[in-house]
Amino acid sequence: MPTLILVRHGRSTANTAGVLAGRTPGVALDERGAEQAAALPARLAALPLAAAVSSPLQRCRETLRPLLDARPGLALHTEERISECDYGDWSGRKLAELTDEPLMTVVQQHPSAAAFPGGESMRAMQARAVDAVRDWNTRIEAEHGENAVYVMCSHGDIIKSLVADALGMHLDLFQRVHADPCSVTAIRYTRLRPFLLRLGDTGDLSSLAPREPAPDESAGAAGGEGDAAVGGGAGAP
Secondary structure (H helix, E strand, O other), X not given: OOEEEEEEOOXXXXXXXOEOOOOOOOOOEOHHHHHHHHHHHHHOOOOOXXXXXXXXXXXXXXXXXXXXHHOOXXXXXXXXXXXXXXXXXXXXXXXXXXXXXHHHHHHHHOHHHOEOOOXXXXXXXHHHHHHHHHHHHHHHHHHHOOOOEEEEEEOHHHHHHHHHHHOOOOHHHHHHOOOOXXXXXXXXXXXXXXXXXXXXXXXXXXXXXXXXXXXXXXXXXXXXXXXXXOOOOOOOO
């Protein structure tokens, strides 16, 4: 199955201002975020991307724009299910003032029980994002083959929840995961289970390019389909 390159959007004006943006319209990349987005094509240059999928929000579309400009043939698809969590009445509020809200403790320590007033629950957020990725994996594999690589630009909580799913972690542990603005998290999906290849990576990504199997390499030599190499060596799937 395909390898998913998850990109968190670059630093935004809301990040700089300490505001919980949510789905508030008009939240753009700040100057640093634009620089991060401009560097993305070079970071992904070694990867033969089959498609680009984006959250509909402005900051994600702006993050992918330099990559799309550098690769005119790369198709862009908008996916509503990887949009930011709907924080409801919390959207647009300062994070500092939300600290004293009783719900914030639940969000941090028991997120599977958290539902935002006027918005959605964190369980629903994860479920829709996981469904979206599974659907895109099927589509990308059908159109481009099982070794295809594609990029998806989304948001911090979405990416963290996808990582939790890939690792078989309960959603209540997902706050232990961190992804910086414009960082790359890579997940390779197989028939049996996903493998987390990168988490919040801000450096070189060339080793994520698909490789041809060596002539003497077989599923048995690696311990069977879907098994990681013992010791987590460089050749692990």
